[in-house]
Amino acid sequence: MTSALQRFLPLIVTTAVLVVGFLMCAAQFPNFASWRVVGNLLTDNAFLGITAIGMTFVILSGGIDLSVGAVIGFTTVLLAVLIEHGGWHPLAAFAVALIAAGGFGAAMGGVIHVFQMPPFIVTLAGMFIARGLGFVLTTDSVPINHPLYGELNDIALRFGAGGKLSLPAMLMLGVVVAAVVLAHWTRFGANLYALGGNRQSAELMGVPVGRTTVAVYALSGLLAGLAGIVFSLYTGAGYSLAATGVELDTITAVVIGGTQLTGGYGYVVGTFVGVLIQGLIQTYITFDGTLSSWWTKIAIGVLLFVFILLQKGLLTVWAGRGGEPAEA
Amino acid sequence: MTASTAPPSTPLLAIRGLSKAFLGVQALDGVDFTLRHGEIHALLGENGAGKSTLIKTLTGVYQRDGGTVALEGREIAPRGVEEAQRLHIGTVYQEVNLLPNLSVAENLFLGRQPMRWGLVDRGAMRRRARAILMPYGLSIDVTAPLGRFSVATQQIIAIARAVDMSAKVLILDEPTASLDAQEVAVLFKVMRTLRSRGIGIVFVTHFLDQVYEVCDRITVLRNGRLVGERRTAELPRLDLVAMMLGRELEAAAHRIDLGPAELDSRPPLASFKGFGKARSVEPFDLDIRPGEVVALAGLLGSGRTETVRLVFGMDRADRGEATVDGRTIRLKGPRDAVRLGFGFCPEDRKKEGIVGELSVRENIILALQARQGWLKPIPRRRQEEIADRFIRLLDIRTPDAERPIQLLSGGNQQKALLARWLATEPRLLILDEPTRGIDVGAHAEIIRLIERLCADGMALLVVSSELEEIVAYSRRVVVLRDRRHVAELRGGEVSVERIVAAIASETPNMEVRQ
Numbered sequence A: 001m002t003s004a005l006q007r008f009l010p011l012i013v014t015t016a017v018l019v020v021g022f023l024m025c026a027a028q029f030p031n032f033a034s035w036r037v038v039g040n041l042l043t044d045n046a047f048l049g050i051t052a053i054g055m056t057f058v059i060l061s062g063g064i065d066l067s068v069g070a071v072i073g074f075t076t077v078l079l080a081v082l083i084e085h086g087g088w089h090p091l092a093a094f095a096v097a098l099i100a101a102g103g104f105g106a107a108m109g110g111v112i113h114v115f116q117m118p119p120f121i122v123t124l125a126g127m128f129i130a131r132g133l134g135f136v137l138t139t140d141s142v143p144i145n146h147p148l149y150g151e152l153n154d155i156a157l158r159f160g161a162g163g164k165l166s167l168p169a170m171l172m173l174g175v176v177v178a179a180v181v182l183a184h185w186t187r188f189g190a191n192l193y194a195l196g197g198n199r200q201s202a203e204l205m206g207v208p209v210g211r212t213t214v215a216v217y218a219l220s221g222l223l224a225g226l227a228g229i230v231f232s233l234y235t236g237a238g239y240s241l242a243a244t245g246v247e248l249d250t251i252t253a254v255v256i257g258g259t260q261l262t263g264g265y266g267y268v269v270g271t272f273v274g275v276l277i278q279g280l281i282q283t284y285i286t287f288d289g290t291l292s293s294w295w296t297k298i299a300i301g302v303l304l305f306v307f308i309l310l311q312k313g314l315l316t317v318w319a320g321r322g323g324e325p326a327e328a
Numbered sequence B: 001m002t003a004s005t006a007p008p009s010t011p012l013l014a015i016r017g018l019s020k021a022f023l024g025v026q027a028l029d030g031v032d033f034t035l036r037h038g039e040i041h042a043l044l045g046e047n048g049a050g051k052s053t054l055i056k057t058l059t060g061v062y063q064r065d066g067g068t069v070a071l072e073g074r075e076i077a078p079r080g081v082e083e084a085q086r087l088h089i090g091t092v093y094q095e096v097n098l099l100p101n102l103s104v105a106e107n108l109f110l111g112r113q114p115m116r117w118g119l120v121d122r123g124a125m126r127r128r129a130r131a132i133l134m135p136y137g138l139s140i141d142v143t144a145p146l147g148r149f150s151v152a153t154q155q156i157i158a159i160a161r162a163v164d165m166s167a168k169v170l171i172l173d174e175p176t177a178s179l180d181a182q183e184v185a186v187l188f189k190v191m192r193t194l195r196s197r198g199i200g201i202v203f204v205t206h207f208l209d210q211v212y213e214v215c216d217r218i219t220v221l222r223n224g225r226l227v228g229e230r231r232t233a234e235l236p237r238l239d240l241v242a243m244m245l246g247r248e249l250e251a252a253a254h255r256i257d258l259g260p261a262e263l264d265s266r267p268p269l270a271s272f273k274g275f276g277k278a279r280s281v282e283p284f285d286l287d288i289r290p291g292e293v294v295a296l297a298g299l300l301g302s303g304r305t306e307t308v309r310l311v312f313g314m315d316r317a318d319r320g321e322a323t324v325d326g327r328t329i330r331l332k333g334p335r336d337a338v339r340l341g342f343g344f345c346p347e348d349r350k351k352e353g354i355v356g357e358l359s360v361r362e363n364i365i366l367a368l369q370a371r372q373g374w375l376k377p378i379p380r381r382r383q384e385e386i387a388d389r390f391i392r393l394l395d396i397r398t399p400d401a402e403r404p405i406q407l408l409s410g411g412n413q414q415k416a417l418l419a420r421w422l423a424t425e426p427r428l429l430i431l432d433e434p435t436r437g438i439d440v441g442a443h444a445e446i447i448r449l450i451e452r453l454c455a456d457g458m459a460l461l462v463v464s465s466e467l468e469e470i471v472a473y474s475r476r477v478v479v480l481r482d483r484r485h486v487a488e489l490r491g492g493e494v495s496v497e498r499i500v501a502a503i504a505s506e507t508p509n510m511e512v513r514q
């Protein structure tokens, strides 16, 4: 195996699972292989995908962000309250929500770095705080009726027969492309991988550890805020219990996408594929109609387990190889 | 060897009165260090002397408590590695392993990637990475993850990175630890080229041969203090070792009775031929006869601990053979060694020796019980007998045998550890730094005990940094340098001066004789 092939193997396997899964669904349901299904797959999972990209960066840097689901929930409530109760224009509310979410992430990053606290604990606390703040604003589900919401939801690129790329889907694809560039063509991206590889070595090699840590949690918060905006567009409401457990769904997508939970290894694109695999399973169950939706969770659980075993196996094989690779 | 260019009047780097303490440990205490343009300057001292701390305080990993640092006459105080790098100080830290998950090229350019249109120019990065590695004879796939290469290759890449960043100062903290002779030769060539360009190089190493091969000047630290700065050409090895060890070499040698000469004719209890392990200790021959004390002397890091770890099977030798009682044996682990009647008191008794929460009694019977197997517990009555006997014999100061051992003083813990192995009635007992960190009184008692044990026919293999002590009780002294057994002194030859001379001797494998 060449070294490049070996490096991309987790990504290749994930993609193969998606393609094979899609073909199997298409073989079973005649209407499945359509642009409409693909378009819905992207739209329905847009908020998850956007959040998972932020999570990928955090995990690559050797951390974790458990607050993202709560930040999405808080963002939807904040938007609803500002727009409906405060009479704000949605665009102004969006700006405030993004700043609040990004600032919240940056604060968690700062605490993690300055006090050398485990990210798990800090972001767990962040999760409770964000949920709590949402409830303080309002405990009700507040519908958002601003006309702009309707207009934004009508924006779509039509393609193929019945295919439709909605605004959320476009946003997600844009975030994925930007994230790939950020990860592989900027110094910040290299610093993230360095931090996830070995914090001490990274520091001794001149990586600005503090700045990078704050930035990556700020980025994750910002993307969770964006996902919150998408979620409120999608549901047309703000509710403090929205997106409960999404942090776990995103971590799952990241791991299925081939990123190592311990940091330092993985690809943003893999996470995107991981999100699509989860969406695909859900779509399958909808199509089937007889299966309980809980089968989605079971299938994802099994898949996650298999992928982690696969990664472990690959790592063992790599470690066992050792020595000098063949000259390229 | 001086630089081709005349050195300007201001030194490249002038460190004055540098101090740094860690929670009670004064790692650096008012140290001066001067690096001139175009010189290779060895920074020497035993482990813990403060070399790495000096480097890290200089490059902003640690913030200094006091003192000044001037680079080309300008005061500097980097607050982080990044800032030091911007001042053109390139460093290979002792523990740096770069990042195994990044590609070779990314490691070489982390934090200073070539950019184009605001983005990292990966193509240029690859090309320049290949060019940087060229002088080291490395033509490898620079896009492969670093972790896939051998430790030596990774080390060279770390050096190449630092060299490429060091327009003014290059600092190498023990860079040669995992390199072979050829790789070291390449490194020295690169260092000489940099020197001829006027760059100042700080070179930390444990290998004295390397110091005399490339260094122009030597600064020695001991216990965080400056011992002195000398020109290499004017400092004989003997004086250098004395500076590092800080010993008055004319120490009176009052030696104990060495035991009857007929000891030499006894068949060896254990015999090792060509025994060794790659990157640990060079192959060595070693015979140990019943009733004698063999000491291993050398600087820290010279391979003493590695030797005893091999003998006790804690590390597995990858070459040579071992015989015990004339029979060839295979040491697959400490259990094999224990079965053969070997015992081992490790250097770091906190980490590898005592179990703090257990009582003195339980600590003493631990090895004996392990040898019998845990399924056959030693009766409580017998345990108490054994514990009481050794507490009396070794004069372990404890109110009673049931006291948790962590409440005892260091010297008494050490004696309890010794008792643990004595209880197994070993034929060969290995002691690594038996008197380290214990008070003077216990010190003398442990030495007396060593003498008594040998009179009873037990063989002892002792590692110690206390040369006077070694001279006092050893029949034979094996001297190690650079992970090699370089000399063996016996009987009347054993003296502090001879040991120091052997540690400092120029040619490897030279027998030190008159």
Ligand SMILES: Nc1ncnc2c1ncn2[C@@H]1O[C@H](COP(=O)(O)OP(=O)(O)O)[C@@H](O)[C@H]1O
Binding pocket: B022, B023, B025, B026, B027, B045, B046, B047, B048, B049, B050, B051, B052, B053, B054
């Ligand atoms: N980060 C640290 N925290 C606490 N003590 C330290 C630290 N680094 C070094 N020391 C202590 O400072 C002293 C000097 O260590 P070091 O500079 O590593 O010595 P050397 O490199 O000469 O072997 C030692 O006593 C060591 O235990």
Ligand SMILES: [Mg+2]
Binding pocket: B048, B051, B052, B053, B094, B173
């Ligand atoms: Mg050191």
